[in-house]
Amino acid sequence: MSRGYAGKWLDVDLTQETIDEITFPEKTLRQYIGGRGLAAKVLWDRLGTQWADVDPLGPQNVLTILTGPLTAIHPGTRICVSGKSPISNGVVGSTASSEFAAELKCAGYDGLLISGKASSPVYLLVTDDGAEIRDAAHLWGKVAEDTLKILNQEVAAELTRRKSEVGLWKEPAMVYIGPAGENLVRNAAVVTKLVHAAGYGGYGAVMGSKNLKAVAAKGRGPLPEVAAPKTVEILWREYHRRLIAMDRMRRWGTGYAGWETGAVTSSEPVRNWQEEWHDERSMAGPRYSSRFWVKAYWADFNCSRSCMKISCIKSGRWKGDITDMPDYELEAYCGTNLGLFDPGDNIHISALIDNLGMSGINTANTLGFAAELYQRGILTEEDLGFALEWGDAEAFTKLAWLIVNREKIGDVLAEGTYRAAQKISEMKGVDVMPYAVHVKGIEIGAHGTRSNEDYTKDMCYAASTQGGDHTSVVRDAYNDMGTVFMDSAVVCMFCVVQDLVWDYARAVTGWDITQHTWSTEQGPRIQTLQRALLLLGGPDVFWDPDTDDDNPPRFYEPLPTGPYKGRTTDAAVVEQNKQDYFSAIGWDARGIPTTQTLERLDLQDLEAVMKPLRK
Amino acid sequence: MWPEAARIRVFMPFPGVEVPHLCAQCDDYPCVASCPTEPKALSVDAQTEAVIVNEALCISCGNCIKACPGTIPFLHPATNKAVICDLCGGDPECVKVCVEAGYNALRLVEERVGQQKKLHALNPQIIAEDLAVNLYGEKGEEVL
Numbered sequence: 115m116s117r118g119y120a121g122k123w124l125d126v127d128l129t130q131e132t133i134d135e136i137t138f139p140e141k142t143l144r145q146y147i148g149g150r151g152l153a154a155k156v157l158w159d160r161l162g163t164q165w166a167d168v169d170p171l172g173p174q175n176v177l178t179i180l181t182g183p184l185t186a187i188h189p190g191t192r193i194c195v196s197g198k199s200p201i202s203n204g205v206v207g208s209t210a211s212s213e214f215a216a217e218l219k220c221a222g223y224d225g226l227l228i229s230g231k232a233s234s235p236v237y238l239l240v241t242d243d244g245a246e247i248r249d250a251a252h253l254w255g256k257v258a259e260d261t262l263k264i265l266n267q268e269v270a271a272e273l274t275r276r277k278s279e280v281g282l283w284k285e286p287a288m289v290y291i292g293p294a295g296e297n298l299v300r301n302a303a304v305v306t307k308l309v310h311a312a313g314y315g316g317y318g319a320v321m322g323s324k325n326l327k328a329v330a331a332k333g334r335g336p337l338p339e340v341a342a343p344k345t346v347e348i349l350w351r352e353y354h355r356r357l358i359a360m361d362r363m364r365r366w367g368t369g370y371a372g373w374e375t376g377a378v379t380s381s382e383p384v385r386n387w388q389e390e391w392h393d394e395r396s397m398a399g400p401r402y403s404s405r406f407w408v409k410a411y412w413a414d415f416n417c418s419r420s421c422m423k424i425s426c427i428k429s430g431r432w433k434g435d436i437t438d439m440p441d442y443e444l445e446a447y448c449g450t451n452l453g454l455f456d457p458g459d460n461i462h463i464s465a466l467i468d469n470l471g472m473s474g475i476n477t478a479n480t481l482g483f484a485a486e487l488y489q490r491g492i493l494t495e496e497d498l499g500f501a502l503e504w505g506d507a508e509a510f511t512k513l514a515w516l517i518v519n520r521e522k523i524g525d526v527l528a529e530g531t532y533r534a535a536q537k538i539s540e541m542k543g544v545d546v547m548p549y550a551v552h553v554k555g556i557e558i559g560a561h562g563t564r565s566n567e568d569y570t571k572d573m574c575y576a577a578s579t580q581g582g583d584h585t586s587v588v589r590d591a592y593n594d595m596g597t598v599f600m601d602s603a604v605v606c607m608f609c610v611v612q613d614l615v616w617d618y619a620r621a622v623t624g625w626d627i628t629q630h631t632w633s634t635e636q637g638p639r640i641q642t643l644q645r646a647l648l649l650l651g652g653p654d655v656f657w658d659p660d661t662d663d664d665n666p667p668r669f670y671e672p673l674p675t676g677p678y679k680g681r682t683t684d685a686a687v688v689e690q691n692k693q694d695y696f697s698a699i700g701w702d703a704r705g706i707p708t709t710q711t712l713e714r715l716d717l718q719d720l721e722a723v724m725k726p727l728r729k
Numbered sequence: 730m731w732p733e734a735a736r737i738r739v740f741m742p743f744p745g746v747e748v749p750h751l752c753a754q755c756d757d758y759p760c761v762a763s764c765p766t767e768p769k770a771l772s773v774d775a776q777t778e779a780v781i782v783n784e785a786l787c788i789s790c791g792n793c794i795k796a797c798p799g800t801i802p803f804l805h806p807a808t809n810k811a812v813i814c815d816l817c818g819g820d821p822e823c824v825k826v827c828v829e830a831g832y833n834a835l836r837l838v839e840e841r842v843g844q845q846k847k848l849h850a851l852n853p854q855i856i857a858e859d860l861a862v863n864l865y866g867e868k869g870e871e872v873l
Contacts, residue, residue: 186730187730213741216732220731220732220733242806259871259872262743262744263743263872263873266742266743267742270742278791279789279791279794279804280791280803280804280806280809281791281794281800281802281803281804282740282750282794282800282803282852282853284733284738284740285740285741285742307744308743308744308745309744333733334733334806335731335733335806335807336730336731336734337730337731351829354830355831358830358831408745408864408865409745409864412745415732416730418830424744424745424864426864426865426866426868428865428866428867428868433866433867433868434865434866434867434868434871436745436865436868438744
């Protein structure tokens, strides 16, 4: 077996209640590595030509929970969750930082492929002795905090009961869903620890559709061997030296951006992106750290960054709320995007959404969308049961609960911003799509394109196979392949040292991976496969390459305020750069992979399904 | 890397509540007293006063685990022999790596009298319950 891998994957069928150990040929691993890439390959192999008919929330869908060869060995341990997405109807590689990935590898497994549907709520327990399906009836309906508490105690007690002579059993690590996933809220997250979430893609709903509450793992074995141990040790030390020197990130996490991305780069969502500028100095730094941070340096397994900080509200109406930081994305989405500029309110909404198991970025985009419809008189108190004014944390709390319980208008909003916009347009006889800020159904991360001052430019979302995912934006079909690598080798983007990562990959796997080979072979192969599956879509949504490879209408409105007032995204530049990107990766002018590209990338079996899409 | 074979294990029964779990270096050595083999598999190093496990003599009985007031020793996942911090012969690797890493959280100090080291030998769950309240206030009472 290749180095970096434990060498076994668990193939679980929850309908048949079977669990098999499987392996992949070395060729497949070289071509797709793991995580996002391997997920796309597995999904194509298993669902293949029936893709458009497969209901993402049906038993046929395959939920993949995968590590990569670098996971837990390279700084920044993450787990990659994927499957056919109930939001984009394609494949999204959705990652979250977690000890779960390390526990899985220490137990001897690189990941799980989960199909079928359990007849009643279950969870999976993975140990060195294999995996088993266990009853989760008592966990169903539980929020994150309760799920963690009960499962941590229960699993540790069970492992102690089985094998007490070895000493104290450390608690397991787990991925799980909250009530949102159980209730098939399309933007439900796969949650890990308390507030770490694989949010993009809606895989919490996929877990819920399978009656799968959680996967817990406890391994006692070593992490897999690497090809060049001494080199890995040298590289790790150099990585650490550089990462720990990045003082701003270490001290403040991404949270310093809560003010900066609004005030300086003017690319932060404010009131559902009606503005991207604010100068509210409360939205970052000392107003969070002085009052709320109970831990200023927090990291997951094998992380030198420590970009997380834990906030806890100890007094007042939100007493008892715990969240990490919030990071920049949730400062923006659960703060400025809702017109909330009070750190306590921001922490509260972040903690609530985490506890309910929703994706903080995507669900809060929908909250903002609903509030704009209320502002415009399209949604009313009658629809909601209460007034929904910007800045009213109490009202947004109520709306989050309506969504998670699928009550009143919450049942519509639980479908995600794009689908909700379709339904509300129909219900109200007004086109509300101009207020839906998404690409391919995926609500856009908290970095706008209009000011052109942020890292997110023109077509970076419009041409991406992961739509609005701000961690997977595209540019030139070469340098942007790095994000595909991070999601496939499954490491944290904030821990990657650009000029050393390819050496690290070679030292771990023993394969001849360079930036060039990755950016011209594996990267384009994975993106092309993801593009094909996104285009196949279905059964409820089919994207039209002639109209849907574009920004949402709001991104073409001029910025109304701030230092870049009047600027907007240049449609001509979007079109030109999109064409350049398509051409560079080997897709035709409408973004359909060409026959030659499919052959070059060893994807010729896609030709039969891509041919009908070409003009 | 092998987290479960390390002489320092970090428990985290609730996010943010991390408990490094390692030998507290008791002065009265209940683990050594409990060792049933003859000669004993556990002994005290004359120089460092740390407990040393002789793997060839260890019969994996687990008595030392039960005798420890903090349930700190454990059996190695591969060898099944008792694992106890041996202070790396007086030059602990954990201190060296902590300093090299720039954290400077650990340092080597001279032994002093009256340190009541035994009081630090606690079950991680007990430490975690206290830490949770320290971190999260009243909410900390509920999370574990």
